[in-house]
Amino acid sequence: MSDSSDQSVEADGLTPKQRLEPPNTCLINAGIMTINDMETLRAFVAYEKAHQQRVQILRRLDDRASELRSEDT
Template identity: 75%
Template sequence: MSDSSDPSIESGGLTPEQRLEPPNARLINASIATIHDMKTLRACVAYENANQQRVQILRQLENRANEIRSEDT
């Protein structure tokens, strides 16, 4: 699993860059779908805001956040 002492590596052992910069959209979609915690999701949002600022990706991350929140209730 991930090394919790290294903040650059999030759940699943992937960094936000690895999740959001694969060569095609299908891999990005799969990476977002496999986010299971808000810490990882926030790191991905921060990465996207600091780098690409793609509205579609940010919208997918927002939808995933809503799904995670609904799973927690």
Template identity: 70%
Template sequence: MESGSLTPEQRLEPPNTRFINTGIATIHDMETLRACVAYENANQQRVQILRRLEQRASKIRSRDD
């Protein structure tokens, strides 16, 4: 399942920072999530965003079990 056509940059660097949570919440597959983690690690390295991505990964994993 693909999480839409948003790039990691579009999800994590929206024009309005209030949309970051929405960008993360709409990730539905591990491939997209890994791409977002890689993007964040390579660019901003914001601990809070990486934590949110980690929480999203846990939800995806528990859903897939």
């Protein structure tokens, strides 16, 4: 992973920018659902906070974090 969260490429080859800036919310939600670890999720939260700070997207990322935590227990 590179130092810049908007340029880092995750295991599936998509950057936070590619997952969080598609043309419609269905694609954004699908991108969020494919996040499978907290490190990746943190990179996406950092990207969103640094760029657009959309409350709905941050809320969805928070929901995904809760889902990942519950899967670990």
